[in-house]
Amino acid sequence: xxxxxxxxxNSMGLHLRPAQLFIREVTPYxxxxxxxxxxxxxxxxxxxxxxxxxxxxxxxxxxxCNGENEEECLKAALALIESGLGE
Amino acid sequence: xxxGVGASAGIGIGKILCxxxxxxxxxxxxYQGAKAESARLKAAADAFCEITERMAQDVRERIGQKESExxxxxxxxxQDPLVTEQMEEMIAAGSCAExxxxxxxxxxxxxxxxxxxxxxxxxxxxxxxxxTRMLQLLLHAQSIDLTLAPKxxxxxxxxLTPSMTVGLKKENISAIVTQVGGKTSHAAILARALEIPAxxxxxxxxxxxxxxxxxxxxxxxxxxxxxxxxxxLGEYTKQQQEQWRQKELLFIYRxxxxxxxxxxxxxxYANIGSVSEAQAALENGAExxxxxxxxFLFMNRSSAPTEQEQFETYTAVSRIMQGKExxxxxxxxxxxxxxxxxxxPKEQNPFLGWRAIRYCLEQTDVFKTQxxxxxxxxxxxxxxxxxxxxxTDVQEVRAAKALLEQCKQELKAQGIPYDxxxxxxxxxxxxxxxLIADLxxxxxxxxSIGTNDLTQYTMAADRGNAKIKGLYSTFHPAxxxxxxxxxxxxxxxxxxxxxxxxxxxxxxxIPLLLAFGLDEFxxxxxxxxxxxxxxxxxxxxxxxxxxxxxxxxxTANEVEEYLMKHxxx
Numbered sequence: 001x002x003x004x005x006x007x008x009x010n011s012m013g014l015h016l017r018p019a020q021l022f023i024r025e026v027t028p029y030x031x032x033x034x035x036x037x038x039x040x041x042x043x044x045x046x047x048x049x050x051x052x053x054x055x056x057x058x059x060x061x062x063x064x065c066n067g068e069n070e071e072e073c074l075k076a077a078l079a080l081i082e083s084g085l086g087e
Numbered sequence: 088x089x090x091g092v093g094a095s096a097g098i099g100i101g102k103i104l105c106x107x108x109x110x111x112x113x114x115x116x117x118y119q120g121a122k123a124e125s126a127r128l129k130a131a132a133d134a135f136c137e138i139t140e141r142m143a144q145d146v147r148e149r150i151g152q153k154e155s156e157x158x159x160x161x162x163x164x165x166q167d168p169l170v171t172e173q174m175e176e177m178i179a180a181g182s183c184a185e186x187x188x189x190x191x192x193x194x195x196x197x198x199x200x201x202x203x204x205x206x207x208x209x210x211x212x213x214x215x216x217x218x219t220r221m222l223q224l225l226l227h228a229q230s231i232d233l234t235l236a237p238k239x240x241x242x243x244x245x246x247l248t249p250s251m252t253v254g255l256k257k258e259n260i261s262a263i264v265t266q267v268g269g270k271t272s273h274a275a276i277l278a279r280a281l282e283i284p285a286x287x288x289x290x291x292x293x294x295x296x297x298x299x300x301x302x303x304x305x306x307x308x309x310x311x312x313x314x315x316x317x318x319x320l321g322e323y324t325k326q327q328q329e330q331w332r333q334k335e336l337l338f339i340y341r342x343x344x345x346x347x348x349x350x351x352x353x354x355x356y357a358n359i360g361s362v363s364e365a366q367a368a369l370e371n372g373a374e375x376x377x378x379x380x381x382x383f384l385f386m387n388r389s390s391a392p393t394e395q396e397q398f399e400t401y402t403a404v405s406r407i408m409q410g411k412e413x414x415x416x417x418x419x420x421x422x423x424x425x426x427x428x429x430x431x432p433k434e435q436n437p438f439l440g441w442r443a444i445r446y447c448l449e450q451t452d453v454f455k456t457q458x459x460x461x462x463x464x465x466x467x468x469x470x471x472x473x474x475x476x477x478x479t480d481v482q483e484v485r486a487a488k489a490l491l492e493q494c495k496q497e498l499k500a501q502g503i504p505y506d507x508x509x510x511x512x513x514x515x516x517x518x519x520x521x522l523i524a525d526l527x528x529x530x531x532x533x534x535s536i537g538t539n540d541l542t543q544y545t546m547a548a549d550r551g552n553a554k555i556k557g558l559y560s561t562f563h564p565a566x567x568x569x570x571x572x573x574x575x576x577x578x579x580x581x582x583x584x585x586x587x588x589x590x591x592x593x594x595x596x597i598p599l600l601l602a603f604g605l606d607e608f609x610x611x612x613x614x615x616x617x618x619x620x621x622x623x624x625x626x627x628x629x630x631x632x633x634x635x636x637x638x639x640x641x642t643a644n645e646v647e648e649y650l651m652k653h654x655x656x
Contacts, residue, residue, distance in 0.1 A: 015206050016160050017153075023163065046169040047160070048195055054204040 002074045003064040010085045014055040018085035019047055025080050031067030033077070089296075091264070091289035093309030094275035098327040099262025099284035100320070101239035103300045103313075105293060106231055108245060111222040113185035121179050128174060128184040131224040135217075136162045142253045150252065150280060157249045157273075160210075161217040170195075185225050192218035209273060216248040236260060241302050243292060247274035257281055262304035264311055266292040278306075286311050336616040341372040345608075345619050347601060348626045354607035355619055356412070358587055362400060365407040367612045372619065375412035377535060377609020378474070378587035379404060381457070382419060385426050391453055397460035405468045412470050414535065414585075414609075416514060417457055417487075419443045419476040429453070438549075443477035448486050458494045465506035472510040474535055479519040484530045487511065514587070516540035521569040524576035534577045535609065538588025542566050561590045562650070563643040567599065571638070574603040585609055592618045595650040598625050602634035 010018055023045055026033045033044040037059065043049045044063070055061060065073045118124065139162050147155035164170065170191060177187035192214055199211040223230045233242065233254020243264045244251070254260075260283055268274045268287035278285035284306030289295075296302070296313055303312040303323045312319065345355040356377030357368035368376060384392045384400060392400075405413050420426055421442020429450075434440040447454035458473070465471040475487050488511055498505050513520065513527050516537035520527060528534065538561055543550050545566050548558035560566070570586075577584035585607030590596045592610035600608070601622065610618050633653055640646045 012206065016210065017156050020156065020160060020163055043169060046167045047163045048167050048170060048198075051207055051210055052195075052198055052202060054202055054207050 001064060001066040002070050003062055004074060004078055005060055005062045006078055006081050007060050008055060008057060008081065011057055013057045014050060016051065019050045021086050022077070022080060023047055023050065026073055026077050029069040029073035031065045031070045031073050033073060034064045036062040036064070089289050089311040089313065091286040091309050091311065092269050093307050094268070094270050094287045095278035095283060095285035096307040097282065097284035097330060098323055099241060099304040099306065100323060100327060101241040101261035101302065103241045103243050103296050103298060103302050104236055105296065105298050106242065106244040107293065109228055111219065111226060111228060113183065113222065113226060116183045116185055118181060118183045124178045124184045125175060127225065128178065128188065131184070131221055132165055134224050135165060135221055142250060146252055154252055154277065157213060161213055161249065164214060165217060185222060188221050188225070189218060212246070212273065213249055216250050220250055241304060243296055247277065252277055255281055255283065257283055262306065264289055264292065264304060336620060340616045340619045343619065345374065345622055347622055348624060353622060354585070355615060356585070356607055356609040357612045357615055358609050359612065362403045364612055365404045369407060371612050371615045373612065373615050376404065376408060377414055377585050377607060379413060379415045380419065381416060385418065390428055394456045394460045397457060398463045401460060401464035401471065402467050405464055405471055408470065410468050410470050412472060414472045414474050414512065415461060416474045416476055418447055418453065420446055444475050444483050444487065445477065448483060451490060455490055455494055458491050459498065462494055462498055462505035462509060463503060465509045466504035469506050471506065472512060472533070474512045474514050476514045477516060478513045478527065479517045481523065481526050481530055484513060484527065515573050516544070518545050518569065521573050524573045525579065528576050528580035528582055531582060533582050534573060534584040536570055536573055536586040536588065538586060538590035541569060545569055560643040561596065562647040564641065564646065567638065567646065571603045574605055578604055583607060594621050595647065595654045597621050598630040598633045598654050599637060601625055602630040
């Protein structure tokens with residue numbers, strides 16, 4: 001299992017478009033991906049889970065990847081968030 | 088007449104197409120075993136994804152990325168591993184595919200509707216749309232296909248779902264009416280993006296309309312007229328055509344420079360009376376503000392606005408205009424504009440009385456507050472100019488400038504920034520000012536001709552008095568000579584000269600004004616583009632000929648008749 005903390009910088013938080021981008025990015029790696037936000041653990045491959053968490057701009061989240069290609073997956077997820085999630 | 092929220096401006100006329108909610112009852116569906124139900128669900132889901140991806144593709148090309156992503160979001164929601172797992176669990180436990188889908192979707196609709204985040208609440212509508220369309224597929228029910236709607240359709244629906252956007256084509260859909268939704272709803276944003284007139288949130292909509300009825304939708308006012316009579320229909324059709332014409336002008340002339348047919352450039356500004364009008368001016372292609380009336384700041388209140396309040400208003404307009412010139416007229420009270428707390432005495436002849444600059448030069452506390460606010464605002468973008476109304480005497484300009492100088496010294500002592508070179512101009516609107524234009528031009532940094540008052544004072548005719556309506560005419564040789572004289576005096580002193588009265592947008596007068604050498608035309612926001620078009624039609628040779636011939640007539644009627652024949656084509 002690998003994990004890292006990161007701050008969400010895009011302007012609207014994790015709304016529909018960034019959530020779609022995030023799921024498309026991490027799904028192909030095969031490992032389980034979770035996001036810990038405000039003490040809640042979210043299945044980061046589920047759009048329903050990700051959206052209903054209402055992750056706001058500027059909040060800190062922890063991404064955990066567990067399983068196949070976990071390191072590559074975490075790296076890709078962090079790079080996407082740091083690039084502003086398509087904004 | 089039905090009333091709702093005017094969500095997308097414009098007039099739409101057409102025949103109503105009611106989109107009612109379908110009966111998607113599945114209680115009669117029999118459970119055929121987990122394997123069969125699961126297979127049915129999967130087949131429907133595959134079809135759903137294929138159809139929706141096609142829709143998203145079409146919407147991306149026609150409307151935009153954002154709308155397309157909303158549809159792709161539905162695909163992702165249906166393919167969500169958790170959602171799939173939950174539905175499969177229900178099917179395994181004995182639910183048919185429809186029940187599994189419906190129950191799980193309803194759960195998520197409730198979850199999202201109750202989130203404390205407006206953006207996320209909107210996702211409930213996406214899940215609702217997905218649920219309806221999946222049930223249609225599972226039950227082999229007819230889906231709503233707006234792509235087949237004939238030209239001139241007024242869509243009437245409970246709400247506009249994301250999947251309906253596919254069929255919304257401006258060519259066929261004249262207007263949209265819904266029972267729910269407000270100015271910021273998805274339907275409103277979409278209607279505005281597509282420029283389809285829309286009235287949303289009409290209560291009990293379907294009890295008041297029927298399929299096939301003719302309806303007029305006024306998306307600006309939020310009104311729906313069902314089965315209008317011939318006369319009303321004619322009036323709205325005319326209004327609609329005028330709006331289309333304006334739009335066309337907007338399209339052609341908004342980003343063009345203001346030039347005559349020879350390529351000579353002019354400044355085309357707008358007259359405004361509030362901050363919100365500045366935004367409209369910019370959107371309508373105005374190159375600056377030629378007259379910002381400041382009276383509104385002083386009206387409908389019980390005491391004068393503070394320096395800070397005024398500073399914020401002037402700065403707001405200056406910011407909106409993005410560095411383009413903003414000419415602000417100092418307080419023009421008196422005459423027909425009464426303000427109770429300023430304690431102006433009742434006068435026999437208010438139009439010839441203690442008003443405008445005359446008042447300000449005596450009530451120096453009021454005037455200096457405004458001047459300080461103007462000076463402070465001038466530091467922000469460096470695009471603010473001051474204009475003095477109703478000047479009749481050089482001494483008035485000197486006195487105003489002396490007060491301005493005092494204000495500058497005070498600000499300097501306080502370390503507050505201002506534009507040291509702020510321009511001070513004179514509004515040319517009295518016969519006295521016209522006759523001493525050469526003298527005023529030596530003191531002023533610019534002129535702006537106010538034709539409404541100039542005409543009224545030159546002709547000694549109240550423009551509100553019907554009995555002498557005929558005398559109030561800007562075509563009168565006395566008024567035209569005054570205008571010509573003012574412009575020539577400005578030219579001789581090398582200062583710019585503009586016009587901020589209604590005459591600047593009069594197609595009959597534009598060739599004359601061009602020939603006189605006017606530099607700047609300041610017109611109402613709605614006339615900017617039309618004026619740009621009119622200016623673009625004239626060559627110098629043509630306007631000089633019109634000047635020669637028109638100025639040779641003796642009466643206002645003769646001039647007007649001549650210009651009617653030669654100015655408009």
